[in-house]
Amino acid sequence: MLDINKIRSDFPILSQKVNGKPLVYFDNGATSQKPQVVIDAISKYYQEINANIHRGVHTLSQLATDAYEISRGKLQNHINAKFAHEVLFTSGTTHGINLVANGFASILKPGDEVLVSALEHHSNIVPWQMLCEKTGATLRVIPMNENGELIMSEYDTLLSDKTKIVTVNHISNALGTVNPIKYMIDKAHEVGAAILIDGAQAVPHLKPDVQELDCDFYVFSGHKICGPTGTGILYGKEAWLNKLPPYQGGGEMIKEVTFEKTTYAELPHKFEAGTPNIAGGIVLGTAVDYMNEVGFDNIQQQEKELLEYGTKRLLEIEGLKIFGTAKEKTSVISFNIEGIHPYDIGTIIDKLGIAVRTGHHCAQPIMDFFKIPGTLRASFAFYNTKEEIDVMVEAIKKAQLMLS
Numbered sequence: 046m047l048d049i050n051k052i053r054s055d056f057p058i059l060s061q062k063v064n065g066k067p068l069v070y071f072d073n074g075a076t077s078q079k080p081q082v083v084i085d086a087i088s089k090y091y092q093e094i095n096a097n098i099h100r101g102v103h104t105l106s107q108l109a110t111d112a113y114e115i116s117r118g119k120l121q122n123h124i125n126a127k128f129a130h131e132v133l134f135t136s137g138t139t140h141g142i143n144l145v146a147n148g149f150a151s152i153l154k155p156g157d158e159v160l161v162s163a164l165e166h167h168s169n170i171v172p173w174q175m176l177c178e179k180t181g182a183t184l185r186v187i188p189m190n191e192n193g194e195l196i197m198s199e200y201d202t203l204l205s206d207k208t209k210i211v212t213v214n215h216i217s218n219a220l221g222t223v224n225p226i227k228y229m230i231d232k233a234h235e236v237g238a239a240i241l242i243d244g245a246q247a248v249p250h251l252k253p254d255v256q257e258l259d260c261d262f263y264v265f266s267g268h269k270i271c272g273p274t275g276t277g278i279l280y281g282k283e284a285w286l287n288k289l290p291p292y293q294g295g296g297e298m299i300k301e302v303t304f305e306k307t308t309y310a311e312l313p314h315k316f317e318a319g320t321p322n323i324a325g326g327i328v329l330g331t332a333v334d335y336m337n338e339v340g341f342d343n344i345q346q347q348e349k350e351l352l353e354y355g356t357k358r359l360l361e362i363e364g365l366k367i368f369g370t371a372k373e374k375t376s377v378i379s380f381n382i383e384g385i386h387p388y389d390i391g392t393i394i395d396k397l398g399i400a401v402r403t404g405h406h407c408a409q410p411i412m413d414f415f416k417i418p419g420t421l422r423a424s425f426a427f428y429n430t431k432e433e434i435d436v437m438v439e440a441i442k443k444a445q446l447m448l449s
């Protein structure tokens with residue numbers, strides 16, 4: 046079991062006051078807070094080994110390069126990738142998806158199809174729309190039901206030999222639905238399609254095994270797993286990464302440059318043009334170490350209790366409706382109160398120190414599906430407590446009284 050007081054003391058921001066009230070941070074779906082070890086690792090890098098990587102023979106450059114590659118190895122182990130060169134550092138999920146979508150421009154032809162799901166974040170919709178515009182391919186959407194679950198029989202029907210790539214999130218940021226990705230990966234492969242998994246909301250809660258999943262691409266952001274912003278990982282199967290053209294040209298990604306012709310570097314450098322976020326990449330490894338020390342079994346246990354307790358307590362509020370009632374879901378509760386705009390409640394409870402997300406959560410098609418402008422979203426992390434949920438529920442009741 047988690048020693049919750051010990052865990053909370055690892056995160057200095059959690060003992061702050063906001064608007065004169067103790068902070069209740071329930072916006073973990075947008076970004077996680079950072080433990081002291083992560084904060085310290087950032088200054089340690091700049092104090093002790095700052096240098097550019099993969100370039101110099103001098104000692105600091107080698108120390109920085111080693112630390113960067115050790116971190117890549119940690120991430121490789123964490124997701125169980127077969128090779129370290131299948132693990133690319135990116136600036137985040139959005140970057141990873143754009144890199145893959147851009148690469149598919151050299152593969153798709155008019156008439157080919159790209160399947161996205163109705164549950165996607167905008168960053169897993171827009172790059173594919175841009176790809177389809179560029180290539181003449183068609184974007185098709187896997188629909189969902191009223192509980193916010195993707196309809197697998199519809200998915201089966203949409204798949205055909207025209208399908209070239211399927212792209213779906215592991216867990217929905219707006220509703221918390223856990224998608225049956227193993228089934229979806231196997232089905233995509235049956236028709237010869239590639240599949241990308243947007244793991245941005247999954248990695249804070251679980252440890253994906255990319256070999257067992259057998260996905261072609263798996264992307265996530267560092268800032269949602271206690272790491273720094275501007276960091277992320279794109280896992281790609283070696284064969285796919287060799288097949289896709291580079292995303293950006295520049296230093297670091299080349300083997301040889303002349304004005305007649307440039308040859309590209311081997312993986313992973315082919316996709317890592319320019320000076321990367323060196324400190325961020327190194328510290329992402331620190332963040333993953335921290336998460337593993339807390340332990341994903343413990344994380345899941347704590348979050349499951351928070352989800353159950355939070356759901357029960359919120360449903361005590363009159364006129365409150367939860368959106369996203371999938372059988373398999375993580376610690377995200379999206380809700381509205383009849384007759385009150387989510388923004389108004391969000392504004393009032395912020396004054397009481399409570400941070401939740403209000404709006405469409407970068408997933409407007411989901412809001413359109415439910416015919417609502419947006420929701421309030423409380424997303425819990427392992428460092429949250431039931432007492433904080435009580436504080437939120439009381440604050441919402443107070444806001445409701447003021448607004449009705």
Ligand SMILES: *Cc1c(COP(=O)(O)O)cnc(C)c1O
Pocket residue numbers: 074075136137138139140166168169214216217218243245246266
């Ligand atoms: C946060 C999120 C993204 C975008 O991540 P960035 O860090 O903003 O690039 C994409 N998909 C899902 C499901 C997310 O939750």
